[in-house]
Amino acid sequence: MTATHDPTIPPPRRLKPWNAVERGLARVGISGRVLVLIAPVAWLLVFFLIPLAVVFGISLATKQFGRPPYSPLLTTEEGTVQLTLHLNNYIRLFTDNLYVAAYLSSIRIAFIATVITLLIGYPMAYAIARAPEQWRNVLLMLVILPFWTSFLLRVYALTGFMRGNGVINQFLGLFGIEPLVMMQTDFAVYVGIVYTYLPFMILPLYTTLVKLDESLLEASADLGARPLRTFLSVTLPLSLPGIVAGSMLVFIPAIGEFVIPSLLGGPETLMIGRVLWDEFFTATNWPRAAAVAVAMLVVVVVPIMLLQRAQSAVVEK
Amino acid sequence: MFRRGWFLPIAAALGFSFLYAPIVSLVVFSFNESRLVTVWSGFSTKWYGELFRDPQMLGAAWLSLQIAALAATIALVLGTLAAVALVRFRRFRGRTLFAGMVSAPLVMPDVITGLSLLLLFVAMESMLGWPQGRGMLTIVIAHATFCTAYVCVVVQSRLSDFDRSLEEAAMDLGASPLRTFFDITLPIIAPALVSGWLLGFTLSLDDLVIASFVSGPGSSTLPMVIFSKIRLGVSPDVNALATIIIGLVALGVLAATILQLRSRPGKARG
Numbered sequence: 188m189t190a191t192h193d194p195t196i197p198p199p200r201r202l203k204p205w206n207a208v209e210r211g212l213a214r215v216g217i218s219g220r221v222l223v224l225i226a227p228v229a230w231l232l233v234f235f236l237i238p239l240a241v242v243f244g245i246s247l248a249t250k251q252f253g254r255p256p257y258s259p260l261l262t263t264e265e266g267t268v269q270l271t272l273h274l275n276n277y278i279r280l281f282t283d284n285l286y287v288a289a290y291l292s293s294i295r296i297a298f299i300a301t302v303i304t305l306l307i308g309y310p311m312a313y314a315i316a317r318a319p320e321q322w323r324n325v326l327l328m329l330v331i332l333p334f335w336t337s338f339l340l341r342v343y344a345l346t347g348f349m350r351g352n353g354v355i356n357q358f359l360g361l362f363g364i365e366p367l368v369m370m371q372t373d374f375a376v377y378v379g380i381v382y383t384y385l386p387f388m389i390l391p392l393y394t395t396l397v398k399l400d401e402s403l404l405e406a407s408a409d410l411g412a413r414p415l416r417t418f419l420s421v422t423l424p425l426s427l428p429g430i431v432a433g434s435m436l437v438f439i440p441a442i443g444e445f446v447i448p449s450l451l452g453g454p455e456t457l458m459i460g461r462v463l464w465d466e467f468f469t470a471t472n473w474p475r476a477a478a479v480a481v482a483m484l485v486v487v488v489v490p491i492m493l494l495q496r497a498q499s500a501v502v503e504k
Numbered sequence: 505m506f507r508r509g510w511f512l513p514i515a516a517a518l519g520f521s522f523l524y525a526p527i528v529s530l531v532v533f534s535f536n537e538s539r540l541v542t543v544w545s546g547f548s549t550k551w552y553g554e555l556f557r558d559p560q561m562l563g564a565a566w567l568s569l570q571i572a573a574l575a576a577t578i579a580l581v582l583g584t585l586a587a588v589a590l591v592r593f594r595r596f597r598g599r600t601l602f603a604g605m606v607s608a609p610l611v612m613p614d615v616i617t618g619l620s621l622l623l624l625f626v627a628m629e630s631m632l633g634w635p636q637g638r639g640m641l642t643i644v645i646a647h648a649t650f651c652t653a654y655v656c657v658v659v660q661s662r663l664s665d666f667d668r669s670l671e672e673a674a675m676d677l678g679a680s681p682l683r684t685f686f687d688i689t690l691p692i693i694a695p696a697l698v699s700g701w702l703l704g705f706t707l708s709l710d711d712l713v714i715a716s717f718v719s720g721p722g723s724s725t726l727p728m729v730i731f732s733k734i735r736l737g738v739s740p741d742v743n744a745l746a747t748i749i750i751g752l753v754a755l756g757v758l759a760a761t762i763l764q765l766r767s768r769p770g771k772a773r774g
Contacts, residue, residue, distance in 0.1 A: 206680050219681050220593060227586040227652065231605040234649045238620035245623050255626050310515035317512065328761060333523055335753045337710045339727050340746040343734050344526035347533065352543065354529045385523065436611065443613020445713050450734065460615045467619060477623065480616045491611055
């Protein structure tokens, strides 16, 4: 593209392999579109969509000993194919208090953590969006940087911070304050979710806030609105898509979180991701784990739809 | 209250110290003499030596690096193709379903992705005889699947904001669509491809939950080894490992930023 052409000298001839390749493909009836689509469509069908169907299928089986450790759905007996569906996993899900409590507690923990993340992330995103232009990229990079380091190691960093003789308690000890019990509590789980998911909240908020037309704020001030009033009736409503997108990006994965509750939470911190993990690895009840997963999908479907609508609003504005 | 006040800078400063304080303390205590990760007893680099003499750690790290490189490369190809389809083909049958399949893995809880892929592999093995057992191959497939979604998002945003007239010019001059893609489109979206690949690489290197479901005996990835270690309590060699990873990431991001600033000097003025 950067080469300058002297119009009198023809550019050197180059081999044109692409034309030949395309002609060859067209001859067997493969158009460009098919060529582009076939690989990702096939991959995602086999390794994303079909697995979800398999989960649903196996959730209707029942545990048995052997390999694989679940009963077959289709059996052939004396020439007739028999379909056996077990609903006991789902019945158990609704009747056993453990599961209901785990779902409710996951939703509660994810919701509270999302609200805290929003309260911390919003002022940060707003500060970055209002910072001088040459500073914005540096600050954004500082937000994204922890995201590139290991999630697991960041959770581990928090354990060193909050444990009984950790950094916080040593700091408090300097002032003669009794050590606080933070680890293995729901509080530690909130801190863990806020800490690891904060970048996901800040980025969409920043994207909406940086596009905010400042003249709207000035107009509001000129008309006599106090800053708080301007914020509540101009800034906040205009950044709503960012708020929804950021909140869903925190809320949805937080519901199914496994690492944070198992490293930071206590034995009584009940979360559904952990229940599924134990059902699968400890109890090796695969059909029950599959039913737990299906129910979790039902819980996150509405938030996922909300997220998709909010994301297109964030991008389009 | 919000504009030119004290509130925003203070909130941002507090927020950033919240993000960085635990990381800083993690790095500091990796140089601690004592086994107690939280009590300072003198400077030492012995935990780094310990780390490099641990065959289980090294083996897991090497396995994780191979898996990450393979998964990121597969995801790069699939994600780029998916992004081209979503940005350039305005209408085709099943577009909504396709868009949903591409973006859903971004938010799908890890436990569901892991369980569903494991059940698929088990069902496939009993029906088709493939894949035989579980290990590196099944982890690569699982990681490539969720990394595709991330690559697609990154490439999509680059594809949708570049000047299409360049492609049209190439076509007008007689280049075929395939040639146009390789000669014009690919060089332009190259930065997005690099960041997409790196993102996939890091995410794969970082994944614990999905790998735990789809791995087999003898193929423990680095996060799996770390997790079993820190579940038992603190261990300073994990601090040392974390410090190395954080150092590499910081260097990488710094290099990328410098390259970006050099290649587009007038960008800030827009």
